[in-house]
Amino acid sequence: MNIHSITTSSTQTDPGNKRERIIHATIRLISEYGFHGTPISMIAQEAGVGAGTIYRYFKDKDTLVLEIFTQVNGAFKQTLLHGYDEGHPVRDRFLHLCRGIFQYGMKNPYEFKFIEQFYNSPYGTTLRREKIFCNCGDTGQDLPLEQVFAAGQAQQVIKKLPLAALIALAIGPIVFLVKDSIAGLIQLDEATINNTLAACWDAIHQETGADRQPVVTPSSFTTEEKP
Amino acid sequence: MNIHSITTSSTQTDPGNKRERIIHATIRLISEYGFHGTPISMIAQEAGVGAGTIYRYFKDKDTLVLEIFTQVNGAFKQTLLHGYDEGHPVRDRFLHLCRGIFQYGMKNPYEFKFIEQFYNSPYGTTLRREKIFCNCGDTGQDLPLEQVFAAGQAQQVIKKLPLAALIALAIGPIVFLVKDSIAGLIQLDEATINNTLAACWDAIHQETGADRQPVVTPSSFTTEEKP
DNA sequence: ACAGGCGGAATGAACATTCATTCCATCACA
DNA sequence: TGTGATGGAATGAATGTTCATTCCGCCTGT
Numbered sequence: 001m002n003i004h005s006i007t008t009s010s011t012q013t014d015p016g017n018k019r020e021r022i023i024h025a026t027i028r029l030i031s032e033y034g035f036h037g038t039p040i041s042m043i044a045q046e047a048g049v050g051a052g053t054i055y056r057y058f059k060d061k062d063t064l065v066l067e068i069f070t071q072v073n074g075a076f077k078q079t080l081l082h083g084y085d086e087g088h089p090v091r092d093r094f095l096h097l098c099r100g101i102f103q104y105g106m107k108n109p110y111e112f113k114f115i116e117q118f119y120n121s122p123y124g125t126t127l128r129r130e131k132i133f134c135n136c137g138d139t140g141q142d143l144p145l146e147q148v149f150a151a152g153q154a155q156q157v158i159k160k161l162p163l164a165a166l167i168a169l170a171i172g173p174i175v176f177l178v179k180d181s182i183a184g185l186i187q188l189d190e191a192t193i194n195n196t197l198a199a200c201w202d203a204i205h206q207e208t209g210a211d212r213q214p215v216v217t218p219s220s221f222t223t224e225e226k227p
Numbered sequence: 228m229n230i231h232s233i234t235t236s237s238t239q240t241d242p243g244n245k246r247e248r249i250i251h252a253t254i255r256l257i258s259e260y261g262f263h264g265t266p267i268s269m270i271a272q273e274a275g276v277g278a279g280t281i282y283r284y285f286k287d288k289d290t291l292v293l294e295i296f297t298q299v300n301g302a303f304k305q306t307l308l309h310g311y312d313e314g315h316p317v318r319d320r321f322l323h324l325c326r327g328i329f330q331y332g333m334k335n336p337y338e339f340k341f342i343e344q345f346y347n348s349p350y351g352t353t354l355r356r357e358k359i360f361c362n363c364g365d366t367g368q369d370l371p372l373e374q375v376f377a378a379g380q381a382q383q384v385i386k387k388l389p390l391a392a393l394i395a396l397a398i399g400p401i402v403f404l405v406k407d408s409i410a411g412l413i414q415l416d417e418a419t420i421n422n423t424l425a426a427c428w429d430a431i432h433q434e435t436g437a438d439r440q441p442v443v444t445p446s447s448f449t450t451e452e453k454p
Numbered sequence: 455a456c457a458g459g460c461g462g463a464a465t466g467a468a469c470a471t472t473c474a475t476t477c478c479a480t481c482a483c484a
Numbered sequence: 485t486g487t488g489a490t491g492g493a494a495t496g497a498a499t500g501t502t503c504a505t506t507c508c509g510c511c512t513g514t
Contacts, residue, residue, distance in 0.1 A: 016493095016494095018493095018494085032349060033263075033349065034261060034263060034348075035263075035264075036260075036261060036262075036263030036264045037262075037263045039468075039469060039470080040469075040470060040471080041468090041469075041470090044496095049494080049495085050494060050495040050496055051470085051471085051495080051496070052471085052472075052473080052494070052495055052496065052497095053493080053494055053495070055470095055471070055472080056493070056494075060470075060471075061470070061471090116347075120343075120347070120406075121261075122259060122260065125410050128410070128412060129410065129411070129412060132412055159422065159426060161419065161422055161423060161426070162413065162415075162419055164404065164407050164412065164413040165400075165404060165415075165419060165422075165423045165426075167403070168399075168400040168401075168403035168404040168407070168423070169400045169423065169426050169427070169430070171399075171403065172395075172398075172399030172400035172401070172402060172403035172404075173392075173395040173396045173399035173400065173430070174395075174399070175399060175403075176394070176395035176398065176399035176402070177391065177392060177395040177399075180391050180395070183352050183355070183356065184356070185355060185356060185359055185391065186389065186391040188389075188392075192388065192389055192392060195386065195388055195392070196388060196392045196395070196396065199386065199388070199392075199396050199430045199431065200396070200430065202429050202430050202432070203396070203400070203426045203427065203429050203430035204426065205429070245459095245460095266502075266503060266504080267503075267504060267505080268502090268503075268504090271461090271462090276460080276461080277460060277461030277462055278461080278462070278463095278504085278505085279460075279461065279462065279463095279505085279506075279507080279508095280459080280460060280461070280462095282504090282505065282506080283459070283460080287504075287505075288504065288505090455514100456513105456514090457512105457513100457514095458511105458512095458513100459510105459511090459512085459513105460509105460510085460511080460512095461508105461509100461510085461511100462507100462508100462509105463506105463507090463508090463509105464505100464506080464507070464508095465504100465505085465506075465507090466503100466504095466505090466506100467502105467503080467504085467505100468501100468502085468503070468504095469500100469501080469502070469503080470499100470500095470501080470502095471498105471499085471500090471501100472497105472498080472499070472500100473495105473496100473497095473498080473499095474495105474496105474497095474498095475494100475495085475496095475497100476493100476494080476495075476496105477492105477493080477494075477495090478491105478492095478493085478494100479490105479491100479492095479493100480489105480490085480491095480492105481488100481489085481490080482487100482488095482489080482490100483486100483487085483488090483489100484485100484486085484487085
């Protein structure tokens with residue numbers, strides 16, 4: 001295949017980039033066909049390696065997928081934190097995270113769908129359950145979304161809803177939209193994205209008397225002013 | 228394909244019940260393990276029939292699943308229309324439909340997840356794409372959600388966002404929350420459900436001077452919600 | 455007695471995993 | 485520098501398993 005090239009460091013690390021190729025092939029195929037829908041043979045072909053080679057890098061199919069998930073999920077979370085500033089207002093932090101999810105999905109469609117697939121598999125469900133019921137064993141790498149919600153509730157700018165509901169309201173629409181976009185069902189321009197993210201904020205936003213929209217107040221409705 | 232419809236008076240045996248059992252077993256298992264993750268043998272065992280019997284009622288596995296999807300999806304849509312009144316205000320109609328999705332998911336978790344699985348499979352994606360690009364071949368059975376959105380936009384009570392975005396904002400959180408609930412990760416009380424649905428409305432709601440709508444009952448017109 | 459529904463063993467295709475073999479860069483030695 | 489030895493990496497045919505589908509003898513209702 002390759003001529004002498006960069007054979008400098010001898011036989012150690014993955015000359016042909018094979019591990020990388022296997023990983024990418026797996027992500028791409030599983031994101032489309034799911035775990036049981038993508039045989040090892042298909043992965044090998046897509047990666048341009050022999051089937052046996054995969055087992056040189058990964059113990060078995062389960063391990064392969066689990067390892068990829070850990071890596072991809074970690075990178076994803078890392079991406080979200082880029083440019084994230086805890087000092088910013090709650091709304092800004094919220095929008096930053098939501099936009100991050102959005103952009104990650106648009107830029108990494110295969111990884112995004114791979115993560116989705118994983119979370120919706122029995123294994124992913126188990127994992128999520130364990131994460132909730134015993135908060136142990138994690139690096140505290142959790143999405144800072146929870147903290148934003150807590151802060152927002154303390155400031156009374158975010159509705160008093162259970163965490164799960166807030167997460168659903170924030171992330172649900174984004175996942176939905178990104179999937180449609182990836183599938184080629186829609187084309188999103190910048191304005192639509194911004195407006196949709198703002199709408200996610202509207203969903204969780206707790207209105208207070210202080211920040212009511214600066215619009216006309218119908219006098220007929222304001223007869224009672226807090227007796 | 229066809230089963231002679233039980234030749235006249237067959238008051239006994241088990242003719243209809245078996246088909247039913249096969250269908251339910253398929254829904255339950257596929258909702259959990261996905262299409263490729265549930266072998267025919269597993270379905271047969273769960274249904275309490277021989278593997279061969281399944282082929283007496285369905286041509287092959289694909290047909291089985293497709294037929295079930297058509298049936299379940301139809302019943303689901305039908306459920307949503309129960310008690311639906313086109314004459315009601317936009318917000319009421321919207322909440323009716325959203326609540327319908329929610330309740331259907333809570334009452335029929337296996338069917339709900341089955342539909343999900345199907346829509347997320349390559350076949351489901353193709354189907355959705357066709358549905359969008361050529362609006363042909365359907366019984367006009369579409370979710371009336373689109374009509375609610377159109378009406379709401381005409382009345383300027385719903386944001387001017389692309390249909391896909393509105394759908395994502397409305398349905399995304401519900402699907403998310405129902406899945407969590409089915410997985411046993413959360414327990415939802417009536418108030419939380421109501422508030423979450425209201426939040427979905429907030430997401431798509433276009434504020435005008437005429438309405439401020441904190442969740443409130445008609446009896447008390449207090450616009451302030453703070454104790 | 456018999457027509458046809460039924461269960462489940464039979465069948466061949468497809469799958470995950472293994473393994474004997476090939477390949478090739480490096481190196482010892484002349 | 486040339487030559488052959490060495491060992492890890494790569495491969496795909498081989499292996500045992502599981503799958504979807506078919507087939508056949510049993511059994512039940514009439």
